[in-house]
Amino acid sequence: xxxxxxxxxxxxxxxxxxxxxxxxxxxxxxxxxxxxxxxxxxxxxxxxxxxxxxxxxxxxxxxxxxxxxxxxxxxxxxxxxxxxxxxxxxxxxxxxxxxxxxxxxxxxxxxxxxxxxxxxxxxxxxxxxxxxxxxxxxxxxxxxxxxxxxxxxxxxxxxxxxxxxxxxxxxxxxxxxxxxxxxxxxxxxxxxxxxxxxxxxxxxxxxxxxxxxxxxxxxxxxxx
Amino acid sequence: xxxxxxxxxxxxxxxxxxxxxxxxxxxxxxxxxxxxxxxxxxxxxxxxxxxxxxxxxxxxxxxxxxxxxxxxxxxxxxxxxxxxxxxxxxxxxxxxxxxxxxxxxxxxxxxxxxxxxxxxxxxxxxxxxxxxxxxxxxxx
Numbered sequence: 183x184x185x186x187x188x189x190x191x192x193x194x195x196x197x198x199x200x201x202x203x204x205x206x207x208x209x210x211x212x213x214x215x216x217x218x219x220x221x222x223x224x225x226x227x228x229x230x231x232x233x234x235x236x237x238x239x240x241x242x243x244x245x246x247x248x249x250x251x252x253x254x255x256x257x258x259x260x261x262x263x264x265x266x267x268x269x270x271x272x273x274x275x276x277x278x279x280x281x282x283x284x285x286x287x288x289x290x291x292x293x294x295x296x297x298x299x300x301x302x303x304x305x306x307x308x309x310x311x312x313x314x315x316x317x318x319x320x321x322x323x324x325x326x327x328x329x330x331x332x333x334x335x336x337x338x339x340x341x342x343x344x345x346x347x348x349x350x351x352x353x354x355x356x357x358x359x360x361x362x363x364x365x366x367x368x369x370x371x372x373x374x375x376x377x378x379x380x381x382x383x384x385x386x387x388x389x390x391x392x393x394x395x396x397x398x399x400x401x402x403x404x405x406x
Numbered sequence: 407x408x409x410x411x412x413x414x415x416x417x418x419x420x421x422x423x424x425x426x427x428x429x430x431x432x433x434x435x436x437x438x439x440x441x442x443x444x445x446x447x448x449x450x451x452x453x454x455x456x457x458x459x460x461x462x463x464x465x466x467x468x469x470x471x472x473x474x475x476x477x478x479x480x481x482x483x484x485x486x487x488x489x490x491x492x493x494x495x496x497x498x499x500x501x502x503x504x505x506x507x508x509x510x511x512x513x514x515x516x517x518x519x520x521x522x523x524x525x526x527x528x529x530x531x532x533x534x535x536x537x538x539x540x541x542x543x544x545x546x
Contacts (some may be wrong), residue, residue: 235488237514259463263488263518266495271517289465293495 183249184209186274188234188264190254191217193280197252198225209243213255235263240272251277258286265295287326323388330388331359334398338378341402348372356386356394410478410504412437416462416493417484421509423448425481430455439472463489465496474501482508491515498524 185201186209187194194212201208202225210229212218218229232239234253245251251268253261258281265277279295281287284303291298307323320333336343342350347358347370361368362381368374376382386394415426418440426438427450436455440446443459460467462484468474480497482490487510494508499522506525510516513532519525 236512237517257488259486259488259492262492266491266518283464285465289496289500293492293499 183207184245184247186211186243186245186248186251186268188251188253188255189213189260190252190280193254195221195224197254198227202227209245209248211239211243233260235260235267237267237271240267245272245274248272248274249276250274253277253279255280256282258282262286262290262293262295265290266293269294269296321391327388330386330391332384332386332391332395333362334382334384334395336376336378336380336382336398339401340378340398341400342376342398343378343402344375346373346375350376353390353394353397355390356384356397359383359385408476410476411435412473412477413479413481414439414472414474414477414503415481415483416440416472417482417490418445418448418457419483419485420448422481422483425483426455427453437472437477439467462493465500468496468501474503477501477503479503479505480507482506487512487515491518494519494525494527495522498522 183205184207187197188211194210198208198210198221208227210221210227211232211234212221212229213231213233215231218231221227222229230239230243232242234240245268251265251274253264255261255264261279261281265279268274269277276296278297278299279290281290281298281300282302284300284306287298287300287303307327322331323329324331352358358370360383361370361374361376362383363377382398384394412435413429415422415436415438418426418438422438426436429436430453437458438446438449438455439458439460439462441459441461446457458467458471460471462468462472474497480503482493484490490508490510494506497503498506504524507528508525509528509530511531513529516527519527
């Protein structure tokens, strides 16, 4: 893969270390001469000094048709301009733009950038899922928090334990996409019986997350 | 849909403040945005529009304070080409402002706005070089 890493300081060094291999060709651009020298010295690679939002800099760096372009400048608009230039003029296949303001995630995507990452946003998401609900439940959010995948363990006292999925009247707003049982994965249909100690992978919208937990964790009054 | 009848000027430097003054003189409904409030001192004493202090790249400010959805015209003249490029794209594609005027120091930016008929760019560099050529021609 041909990967372009534009600007950034510590993150740039980390990403370079991660992708440095025989298969990848790294093109590194940095607008700070002193940091470029430092990077070149530490990582043993050549670093082009220049602003990655300038046409002639990308031209000189030879980023035409690169596979990935990662923009790590401090200012969101600098990253925006770099990514748009790489995409429109240099035909880069995938542009990744890092932003500070979480509001820019959706906006930049609308304006044509493939992938927008906000560290504040990711931090907030992980704090939310770490502190969310019962600590037993691991969750993963996708598509900027439009979809949530939750891992929900089944206990023997739950009402749904030892029942077939078709018999439990599972809510329409969520779906059991997989069941993890004894180190194997079962893709369920209505005939599959849910057992105690199963882990259900449930997909739903974030607003329904709590409802579906409550549904699954209902206890069977008959059981002790 | 909101009626588009306002003129929004982003960046109150020498160019931005003059554009805002001209529009205000014509009796237009003008809103000027700049991140530094002292920039508004450049405006004429008779300027009758609104002044909004804040970062225009924050779209919530554009929407709530600068009423961008009601803009018929936007003039973007901050000192940062990348900010100007981003704002031009936002105003033209997200808020469908019919006329977007934007100033760029770097003439290479033209390739990035060429696809959108609503964005019209001003390049001081090109104007200067053309003027130079014209003046030099006169002398001969």
